[in-house]
Amino acid sequence: MQFEEFFDTLFGIMISHLVRTKSPRVHTTVRILAIETSCDETAIAVLECSGGLEKPLFKVLGNALNSQIDIHKEFGGVVPDIAKREHVKWLPILLGKVFKDVCYDLERPNIDLIAVTTGPGLEPALWAGITFAEELSKKWKIPLLPVNHMEGHILSVLVGNETQPEFPALALLVSGGHTEFVSVQNYGEYSVIGKTRDDAAGEAFDKVARILGLPYPGGPEVARLAAEHREAHEHSPITFPMPMLKSGDLDFSYSGLKTAVLYKAKELGELNDDQKRELARAFEDAAIGVLVEKTRQALMERMVKTLIVGGGVSANSYLRSELEKLLTEFPETSLLFPEKSLTTDNAVMIGIAAYIEYTKNEKLPLGSLRAQGNLSF
Ligand code: KG4
Numbered sequence: 001m002q003f004e005e006f007f008d009t010l011f012g013i014m015i016s017h018l019v020r021t022k023s024p025r026v027h028t029t030v031r032i033l034a035i036e037t038s039c040d041e042t043a044i045a046v047l048e049c050s051g052g053l054e055k056p057l058f059k060v061l062g063n064a065l066n067s068q069i070d071i072h073k074e075f076g077g078v079v080p081d082i083a084k085r086e087h088v089k090w091l092p093i094l095l096g097k098v099f100k101d102v103c104y105d106l107e108r109p110n111i112d113l114i115a116v117t118t119g120p121g122l123e124p125a126l127w128a129g130i131t132f133a134e135e136l137s138k139k140w141k142i143p144l145l146p147v148n149h150m151e152g153h154i155l156s157v158l159v160g161n162e163t164q165p166e167f168p169a170l171a172l173l174v175s176g177g178h179t180e181f182v183s184v185q186n187y188g189e190y191s192v193i194g195k196t197r198d199d200a201a202g203e204a205f206d207k208v209a210r211i212l213g214l215p216y217p218g219g220p221e222v223a224r225l226a227a228e229h230r231e232a233h234e235h236s237p238i239t240f241p242m243p244m245l246k247s248g249d250l251d252f253s254y255s256g257l258k259t260a261v262l263y264k265a266k267e268l269g270e271l272n273d274d275q276k277r278e279l280a281r282a283f284e285d286a287a288i289g290v291l292v293e294k295t296r297q298a299l300m301e302r303m304v305k306t307l308i309v310g311g312g313v314s315a316n317s318y319l320r321s322e323l324e325k326l327l328t329e330f331p332e333t334s335l336l337f338p339e340k341s342l343t344t345d346n347a348v349m350i351g352i353a354a355y356i357e358y359t360k361n362e363k364l365p366l367g368s369l370r371a372q373g374n375l376s377f
């Protein structure tokens, strides 16, 4: 047996031993290196986690992120192979930066667990993170845990909020790839109870931004123009129908709304700045309005102790203020948003989700990890 093979076998035995061992996880401190590469953000964080499931506590020791937005901008969206190339380039750079901040030695870091996003996302991009994480896991002989990116978005509210979520909770996940309601019975117990039938809310914001000639990612740009219009005018001169309001379920659809904006823009011809503000306002009124109304329906249908809102679109100020207004009708339900820096993709939320899964489950998965672009709950 070659030395390499011997080393791999030994490592396999160690990992399988770890898998079978019930570790005293609840009140020990766990240091997690978290890696996120599901889309166009390369992110690495080191978290110190404690408190178990009753009072999970997270200290972010190091956190670094490189956004590829400027590179993908010219294509109007994320190009998977370019995203992968950039992740491969940036992962070692960010690891070096985080380790420098945390004063860790690249040879013998003080880490108990490596967490990596395995889906959903762009598969070439996910593979970049997985391969990197597997190499580190082998080199340092540290176990590896796969993380569902969407669970990360849900649990991102565990940092920066005074209150903990109470169960049963409902999560409204609104990002560039997803728009869905997830019923959260407890940590680790998720089921999707409504989702978009076509475009995601963030995707609609990005497409409308393109129609208005605004740069990618369009969400913040469209939101800025809409806010400027709302500030100056109480009412919108244009209104778009709110899609799927009467569908009788908790599903969404955004492609018709985007097309309505396109037709209106074509009708107006060359758009001046005022017209762009009007269109952005009217689009945001409808896009956010439908999220709020569907949330009302969901809260009326079921007992929800906490409403959690996560994903890139949860940074939207109008969504936040409209949901805060809505929740005055549901005094039994509390509302949790992530802090703004954790709304879009990041590695901190991946570390949080890893700690919750690690604490909840008795086992670490066996075998090698694989990218799952369409991973669902
Ligand atoms: O969660 P995220 O970073 O990536 C995915 O997992 O998809 O979400 C990115 C999305 C983009 O579509 C972006 O336009 C949107 O979130 N977004 C916003 C705002 N900030 C980011 N949409 C509306 N208003 C915002 N303020």
Ligand code: ZN
Pocket (backbone or CB within 6 Å): 149, 153, 175, 176, 311, 312, 344, 345
């Ligand atoms: Zn995301």
